[in-house]
Amino acid sequence: MTFTHSRGDFPNGFIFGAATSAYQIEGHRFGGAGPTHWDTFAQTPGNVIRAENGATACDHYHRYNEDLDLLKAGNFDAYRFSTSWARVMPDGRTPNPDGLDFYDRLVDGMLERGLQPWATLYHWELPAALADQGGWRNRDIANWFGEFTRTIMGRIGDRVHAAAPINEPWCVGWLSHFLGHHAPGLRDIRATARAMHHVLLAHGTAIQAMRSLGMTNLGAVCNFEWAAPADDSAEARAAADLYDGYYNRFFLGGLFHRAYPENVLEGLGPHLPEGWQDDFDTIATPVDWLGINYYTRKLIAPDEGPWPAHREIGGPLPKTLMEWEIYPDGLHGFLTRTHSEYTRGLPIYITENGMASADRVAGGEVADPDRIAYLEAHFSAALRALSEGVPLKGYFVWSLLDNYEWALGYEKRFGLIHVDWDSLQRTPKASYHALQSAFAR
Template sequence: MNFSFSRSDFPADFQFGTATSAYQIEGHAFGGAGETHWDSFAATPGNVAKAENGARACDHYHRWEEDLDLVAGGNFDVYRFSTSWARVMPDGMNINPEGLDFYDRLVDGLLERGLKPAATLYHWELPSALADLGGWRNRDVARWFGDFTAAIMGRIGDRVWSAAPINEPWCVSWLSHFLGAHAPGLRDIRATARAMHHVMLAHGTATQVMRELGMSNLGAVCNLEYAQPADQSAEAGRVARTYDAIYNRFFLSGIFKGEYPEEVIEGLGDHLPEGWQDDMALISQPVDWCGLNYYTRKLIAPAPGPWPGLAEVDGPLPKTEMGWEIFPDGLYHFLTMVARDFTGDTPLFVTENGMAAPDRLENGAVQDDDRIAYVDAHVAALRRALAEGVPVKGYYVWSLMDNFEWALGYDKRFGLVHVDFDSLERRPKASYHALSAALARS
C-alpha cells in the first residue's frame, strides 16, 4: 500500500518531519539524569500498565546515531525531539554536563545528516526535586523553567532550526492535575487551575529567554481534540463548547489573544492564582509559528456533578488501538479555525499526527496498512486547508519509533519503526518505507 501524495504535491518550502520525546525513547537511567515525577508515578502501583517505566525505553541515549540514520533514510526534512529537564538539571537547578553534551551531539548529528533540528524544551518529565516544591502548582516553576531554558538553549540554541517551550499544555495541566491520568496524578480543581496558568506563564518566560539569546523561529505546540455534542440537545451543545474551551481554546486564547475563555473562567476563576491577569502580556508575546497536535474527536454529553458537568461518550467511527475515533475532518477544522480565530498569517505546523495500530511482526516486517491509510487521510485534510489558503508549512508524523506510551506502558505502538523492547532491534514498518518513497526528492 502506498500514499496518494508525494512531495511534489506541496509547496517547495513545505517541511515533512517525524517526532519523538525524551522520556519515551532515551532511557532515563542513563547519562546522569535525575529522578522525575514520571519515575515516581510509574513506581506507584496501578498507575502504569504492567508497572513499566522509562528507565531503558528505546535506549536512544546510546543508539541515537542509528535512530538519526532512520530519520534521514525516511527522507524527512525535520526531526522534532524534546530535551529532558531532569537530564540537563537532575535536581531542576544544577547542570549535568553529560546532559548538555548529549543534546550537543544530537543536534550536530542532525545537521551532519542535513536534517533540521526542531526542539521542544519540555515533554512532561519534571524533576522530582521541583515536584517536591509543588511543581506546576508553584508560580516559581516559570522562573525555574526559564533557568532550564537558558541552560539548554545556551548550549544548542545557536543550531536548532525551531524551538517551542512546552508540548501539549493541556496534558501537563488538565490531564495530570484534574483527571489524574498522568504524573503527578492529581485530581484537584485548584491544582488544575494553577497548573494551567503556570504552564502558560512558563511558556511566556521561556520564549522571552530564547529571544534574549537571539533565537528565532520560536513557536507554541498545543494538542487539539474535536469536541462534538453527543446529541442535538442544547445541553449537549453547551458542554461540548465547555470541553472545547478547556481542551483547545484556553491555551490558544492565552498565547494568541492574552485572555482565557469565559467558559473556563466560569469553573476555574475562583481557583486561579491572585493577579493572574497581570501575566497575560508575558504569556501572549508574539511567536513565529503555531504547532497543532491532532489525533481524534470526542463525543461529549452532559453528566451530573459539579463543573464542567460533562462526559465522553463512545462514538461510532473506526478506532485506533488507543480507542480513539479516526476523524480526519477534525484536522481540517482546526487548521482553518486556528488560522481564522487566533493566528492569522502566522505559519501553522501539524507537529504531531499518527496512530497506535495493532502492528504484527511477521517474517521480520510489519505491514501496517491501517497507519498508511490514517496518515494519508489526514494529509488529504491538510491539503484541503492548504488549498484554501491556510498557511500550513509542515506535517510531522508521531512517532519515529515505538516507545514508552506513558501510563499505557509499551503495549501501544505509534512508530513508523518497530522496536523489539527486549533486543531493542529497530525494524522499519511498511509505513516508513511508503513515506520514504512519497517524500523522495526527484
C-alpha cells in the same frame, strides 16, 4: 501499500518530519539524569501498566546515530525531539555536563545528516526535586523553567532550526492535575487551574529567554481534540463548547487573545492564582509559528454532578488501538479555525499526527496498512486546508519509534519503526517505507 499523496502535492519548501520525546525513547537511567515525577508516578501501584517506566525505553541515548540514519534514509527533512529537564538539570537547578553533551551530539548528528533540528524543551518529565516544591502548582516554576531554557539553549540554541517551550499544555495541566491520568496524578480543581495558568506563564518566560539569546523561529505547540455534541440538544452543545473551552480555547486564548474563555472561568476562575490577569504580557509574548498536535475527536454529553458536568461517549467511527475515533475533518477544522480566529497569517505546522496499532514483525517485515490509511486521510485534510489559504508549512508524524506510551507502558505502538523491547532491534514498518517513497525528491 503506498501513498496516493507525495511531496510534490505540497508547496515547495514544505517540511516533512517525525517526532519523539526524550523520556519516551532515550533511556532515563543513562547519562546522569535525575529522578522525575514520572518515575515516582510509575512506582505507585495502579498508575502505569505493569509499573513500566522510561529507564531504558528505546535506548536512544546510545543508539541515536542509528535512529538519525533511519530518519535520513526515510527522506525526512526534520526531526522534532525534546530535551529532558531532569537530564540537563538532575535536581531541576544544577547543570549536568553529560546531559548537555548528549544534546550537543544529538543536534550535531542531525546537522551532519542534513536534518533540521526542531527542539521542544519540555515533554512532561519534571525533575522530582521540583515536583517536591509543588511543580506546576508553584508560580516559581516559570522562573525555574526560564533558567532551564537558558541553560539548554545556551548550549544548542545556536544550531536548532526551531524551538518551542512546552509540548501539549492541556496534558501538563488538565490531564495530569484534574483527571490524574499522568504525573503527578492529581484530581484537584485548584491544582488544575494553577497548573494550566503556570504552564502558559512558563511558556512565555521561555520564549523571552530564548529571544534574549538571539534565537528566532520560536513557536507554541498545543494539542487539540475536536469536541462534538453527542446529540442536537442545547445541553449537549453547551457541554461540547465547555470541553472545547478548557481543552482548546483556554490555551489559544491565553497565547493569542490575552484572555481565557468565560465558560472555563466559571469553573477555574475561583482557583486561579491572585493577579493572574497581569501575566498575559508574558504569556502572549509573540511567537513565530503555532504547532498543532491532532489525533481524534470526542463526543460530549451533559452529565450530573459538579462543573464541568459532562461525559465522553463512544462514537461510531473506526478507531485506533487507543480507542480514538479516526476523524480527519477535525484536523482540517483546527487548521482553518486557528488560522482565522487566532494566528491570522502566522505559519502553522502539524507537529504531531499518527496512530497506535497492534504491530507485529512477521518474516522480517511489519505490515501496518491502517497507519498508512490514517496518514493518507490526514494528508488529504491538510491539503484541503492549504487549498483554502491556510499557511501550513510542515507536517511531523508521531512517532518515529515505538516508545514508552506513558501510563499505557509499552503496549501501544505509534512508531513508523518497530522496536523489539527485548533486543531493541529497529524494524522499519510498511508505513515508513511508504513515506520514504512519498517524500523522495
